[in-house]
Amino acid sequence: xxxxxxxxxxxxxxxxxxxxxxxxxxxxxxxxxxxxxxxxxxxxxxxxxxxxxxxxxxxxxxxxxxxxxxxxxxxxxxxxxxxxxxxxxxxxxxxxxxxxxxxxxxxxxxxxxxxxxxxxxxxxxxxxxxxxxxxxxxxxxxxxxxxxxxxxxxxxxxxxxxxxxxxxxxxxxxxxxxxxxxxxxxxxxxxxxxxxxxxxxxxxxxxxxxxxxxxxxxxxxxxxxxxxxxxxxxxxxxxxxxxxxxxxxxxxxxxxxxxxxxxxxxxxxxxxxxxxxxxxxxxxxxxxxxxxxxxxxxxxxxxxxxxxxxxxxxxxxxxxxxxxxxxxxxxxxxxxxxxxxxxxxxxxxxxxxxxxxxxxxxxxxxxxxxxxxxxxxxxxxxxxxxxxxxxxxxxxxxxxxxxxxxxxxxxxxxxxxxxxxxxxxxxxxxxxxxxxxxxxxxxxxxxxxxxxxxxxxxxxxxxxxxxxxxxxxxxxxxxxxxxxxxxxxxxxxxxxxxxxxxxxxxxxxxxxxxxxxxxxxxxxxxxxxxxxxxxxxxxxxxxxxxxxxxxxxxxxxxxxxxxxxxxxxxxxxxxxxxxxxxxxxxxxxxxxxxxxxxxxxxxxxxxxxxxxxxxxxxxxxxxxxxxxxxxxxxxxxxxxxxxxxxxxxxxxxxxxxxxxxxxxxxxxxxxxxxxxx
Numbered sequence: 137x138x139x140x141x142x143x144x145x146x147x148x149x150x151x152x153x154x155x156x157x158x159x160x161x162x163x164x165x166x167x168x169x170x171x172x173x174x175x176x177x178x179x180x181x182x183x184x185x186x187x188x189x190x191x192x193x194x195x196x197x198x199x200x201x202x203x204x205x206x207x208x209x210x211x212x213x214x215x216x217x218x219x220x221x222x223x224x225x226x227x228x229x230x231x232x233x234x235x236x237x238x239x240x241x242x243x244x245x246x247x248x249x250x251x252x253x254x255x256x257x258x259x260x261x262x263x264x265x266x267x268x269x270x271x272x273x274x275x276x277x278x279x280x281x282x283x284x285x286x287x288x289x290x291x292x293x294x295x296x297x298x299x300x301x302x303x304x305x306x307x308x309x310x311x312x313x314x315x316x317x318x319x320x321x322x323x324x325x326x327x328x329x330x331x332x333x334x335x336x337x338x339x340x341x342x343x344x345x346x347x348x349x350x351x352x353x354x355x356x357x358x359x360x361x362x363x364x365x366x367x368x369x370x371x372x373x374x375x376x377x378x379x380x381x382x383x384x385x386x387x388x389x390x391x392x393x394x395x396x397x398x399x400x401x402x403x404x405x406x407x408x409x410x411x412x413x414x415x416x417x418x419x420x421x422x423x424x425x426x427x428x429x430x431x432x433x434x435x436x437x438x439x440x441x442x443x444x445x446x447x448x449x450x451x452x453x454x455x456x457x458x459x460x461x462x463x464x465x466x467x468x469x470x471x472x473x474x475x476x477x478x479x480x481x482x483x484x485x486x487x488x489x490x491x492x493x494x495x496x497x498x499x500x501x502x503x504x505x506x507x508x509x510x511x512x513x514x515x516x517x518x519x520x521x522x523x524x525x526x527x528x529x530x531x532x533x534x535x536x537x538x539x540x541x542x543x544x545x546x547x548x549x550x551x552x553x554x555x556x557x558x559x560x561x562x563x564x565x566x567x568x569x570x571x572x573x574x575x576x577x578x579x580x581x582x583x584x585x586x587x588x589x590x591x592x593x594x595x596x597x598x599x600x601x602x603x604x605x606x607x608x609x610x611x612x613x614x615x616x617x618x619x620x621x622x623x624x625x626x627x628x629x630x631x632x633x634x635x636x637x638x639x640x641x642x643x644x645x646x647x648x649x650x651x652x653x654x655x656x657x658x659x660x661x662x663x664x665x666x667x668x669x670x671x672x673x674x675x676x677x678x679x680x681x682x683x684x685x686x687x688x689x690x691x692x693x694x695x696x697x698x699x700x701x702x703x704x705x706x707x708x709x710x711x712x713x714x715x716x717x718x719x720x721x722x723x724x725x726x727x728x729x730x731x732x733x734x735x736x737x738x739x740x741x742x743x744x745x746x747x748x749x750x751x752x753x754x755x756x757x758x759x760x761x762x763x764x765x766x767x768x769x770x771x772x773x774x775x776x777x778x779x780x781x782x783x784x785x786x787x788x789x790x791x792x793x794x795x796x797x798x799x800x801x802x803x804x805x806x807x808x809x810x811x812x813x
Contacts, residue, residue, distance in 0.1 A: 161472040188343045260280040418566070
């Protein structure tokens with residue numbers, strides 16, 4: 137059997153040596169072989185920077201998003217193959233779906249967010265224009281551009297599909313190529329995933345590379361523009377973070393490391409209550425899904441001291457019904473650990489935890505297995521431990537990365553918060569309670585120690601994704617022991633791969649750099665009404681000025697009668713004068729907006745298909761009867777929709793009155809047809 141291939145520098149590379157065996161976690165048979173070296177890391181990184189990076193940066197955010205969606209659809213057609221290969225890692229079909237479908241869900245999610253939340257452009261603006269001078273001739277804008285390096289990902293063994301994809305998706309959407317280094321034990325599954333991606337031909341060359349070898353001198357070749365995202369042990373993360381190249385070149389380093397996650401049962405959740413049942417079910421699920429090999433699994437179950445016996449009995453009863461064995465058997469609930477070495481590591485950790493308390497359920501050295509050999513396969517029993525002294529250090533220091541959890545008693549909310557903090561930073565925690573006051577106290581107390589918190593009650597249970605399920609829209613990471621980094625988090629994950637730069641200059645220069653019209657930049661008052669222009673014909677700065685239009689007392693009375701808005705400032709002269717903001721009756725703000733629309737709208741059918749909203753609306757100066765309004769509408773940003781016969785145009789709208797003062801400012805959003813769909 138040839139060693140696993142690496143995909144680097146535009147081609148597949150087969151190592152010259154025979155490599156080392158990777159074994160089926162269930163049968164002990166050889167699945168693949170993996171080499172320890174043979175890859176030119178300097179060349180691979182250079183290929184990503186010189187080939188992959190430029191190709192990605194030529195694409196807009198929407199084009200990259202469309203490729204992510206196409207890739208997710210392509211991989212979805214191969215799910216069954218990935219499921220079957222996952223069985224060899226010890227995963228049940230449910231575990232495989234958690235991994236594979238979770239990874240595809242990340243691709244689909246970022247594809248959707250890219251289309252909805254990012255412009256169809258290569259430049260991403262951050263915040264509003266900052267006015268730096270009194271006259272408005274010196275302004276600044278923060279903008280984000282993709283780093284000119286490679287996103288190096290070093291992954292753990294437990295999620296060989298989801299892990300690479302959740303790092304790849306935001307990097308790709310940002311315009312940064314990726315180099316994937318899978319963990320040794322399950323590298324064959326990641327290798328097949330990348331083969332499917334490369335064979336699809338969907339991605340630009342250099343956008344994704346795979347290294348199925350040892351790390352070698354990979355980190356030596358990092359530059360200031362590269363990034364490293366690591367998932368694994370805290371000890372390894374510390375060594376990588378301290379690598380001379382990472383330190384000297386200030387390489388962005390994101391780590392997801394050890395995490396002694398806790399779940400806190402509220403004192404209101406008595407035995408038999410919905411929240412009690414939810415807590416027990418969730419704890420058993422987190423212990424047995426992926427055989428507990430999840431960085432988000434519950435390691436510490438914090439329970440009111442008065443409920444400790446009830447929880448122990450209920451959890452043990454549920455665990456006794458879990459069938460362990462061949463993951464290909466549909467009746468099996470829990471498969472094997474990833475390797476025999478991993479089983480020995482879990483046994484050592486359980487031995488350390490037993491110094492603090494006793495075993496409530498399970499035996500790490502013996503387990504009944506269905507349809508498989510318990511000696512050749514890396515099977516282990518779920519183990520539930522209990523400590524009566526919550527001050528013992530072991531449950532707060534030792535992570536058994538398997539189907540192991542420890543029950544820990546507490547007496548008060550303050551004590552529960554303090555015990556949670558002893559984990560020294562976690563990826564996720566949960567609070568299971570029906571008491572809003574207890575939930576608030578605990579969440580605010582433990583939030584500084586956690587990247588994500590689930591508050592679970594009977595109402596949320598119907599739709600809750602569970603304690604251990606990271607979601608693409610939410611941050612995945614945690615402080616302290618958990619690595620101190622963040623992954624996912626929606627567009628936050630994209631921005632991690634970009635550089636934020638403050639650009640200063642004149643409004644005209646900023647408009648040229650950003651491709652957006654900036655207040656103070658030149659306007660072009662068009663002969664043809666801008667609403668008669670198709671998307672391709674419009675340019676930032678195209679302007680229409682309409683008015684003046686007088687505002688009368690009759691207008692105010694009619695608007696109040698028609699809408700029912702009879703707020704005193706519009707209807708009662710004496711009461712309005714008593715208001716510190718007004719000198720008498722004032723026009724409704726929405727009347728001003730409506731009159732402005734009446735002035736600038738071109739009524740006949742044309743390229744403008746719809747007005748679908750206003751943003752940043754502010755009323756700045758009161759409008760009194762007798763005032764005359766003028767509106768200036770300027771095309772601010774033109775955003776074509778990829779694959780659609782129309783695009784979005786954002787119009788800067790400034791409504792002024794006869795003295796030149798602005799009475800309202802806002803953005804009008806319109807959908808405008810393309811000349812060539």
